[in-house]
Amino acid sequence: MTAPHTGGCRCGAVRFEASAEPHHISYCHCGDCRRASGAPVSAFVGFMADQIALDGKALKTFENGPVTRSFCGICGSPIAYVDERLAGHIYFTLGSMDMPAYFKPTLHAHVREQLPFLHMPDDLPRHLRTSVPRPNGQRPDGTQS
Template sequence: MTLHTGGCRCGAIRFKASAEPFYTSYCHCSDCRRASGAPVAAFVGFYAADVRYEGATGATYGTAPVKRSFCATCGAPIAYMDERIADQIFFMLGAMDAPENYPPRVHGYVREELPYFHLDDGLPRMETNTAPRPEGDIA
């Protein structure tokens, strides 16, 4: 079994996933840009039941249904959670120990993509989210 591991900059938060990820993506939405401090964010998704934390789980912020976690010590962004799909957790690619192992497969929220930052990589491009929510939920 392959373990997928990651954590924050200072080591206060460590996590591991015991199953393969089901999802990888770029997100161009303004909320992800602000949360990551980057022109685009990248995520790898695992089922929450397959994830274990060692040490702290991180502080959270956000407005329902979305919460983001970060290290309260070093400030590193860790994950994105959505209560509409509570069985899933989306780790920031930069929080993974080997981010090169999780190439994104889709671009999300391209309607908010910065005009000077376009990745012409041939991946599918979605106008809104890329992780399916219950019917009727778009954001």
Template sequence: MTDTPHTGGCRCGAVRFSAAAAPHHVSYCHCVDCRRASGAPVSAFVGFAADSVSFEGEAPRRHENGPVARSFCASCGSPIAYADSRLAADIWIMLGAMDQPAAYKPTHHAWVREQLPYVHMPDSLPRHVKSSVPRPTE
């Protein structure tokens, strides 16, 4: 994965991004919030150090809900990223927004207690009842 250019963008090309460092986390998420934000039965994210990611072109818009901010393209609506103020050093980019999504194989399932009953992913990846990334208690 370190040889892959860590680049991507939205559907229309107005928002582009790149990460100067390799990802630290690749995960599926089955939570209701991700499902509603993405419109898909399951989401997948590539986690990077926030200071390694830079955006070009149109600035993504943000929708904040408590400690969570989700960014998206204002022109085409494509979901771009997820950030959590409790984990300010990190950003999670939607795997589908990556230019080479096949290069980022998920290594965990998160929030499986909210997984839809008809979604079957027969892999041997670790399954977390809640988040695959612990949050500090507030």
């Protein structure tokens, strides 16, 4: 499968299309993603924001520090998040993609927050904190450069 990649919410009020391949596909075990999704682990597909066409007057947002999460204001489906420290990037929930099986995660992030009963026996790299370097010098392993 090649771009475009499409997705949206449960009710169809929010739709999006990516015109390029994703630059990032990962699991996230952080508590913020857990609360936002209602699931023990989340998965995200990252694109450059300028590669996205988004259609959805029902799209609502919630800001928590540098992260803004979007969701459908009608059916409540989580859609994506942006992080102000990662300008130009958008991360869609894997479950909002029309063909989620195409997007196989390549790593785990925030594993120090992983629930103790959740076992995911794969050989993917595991990052204690973030898997994406932030401009403030924080590396994926949580240390400073």
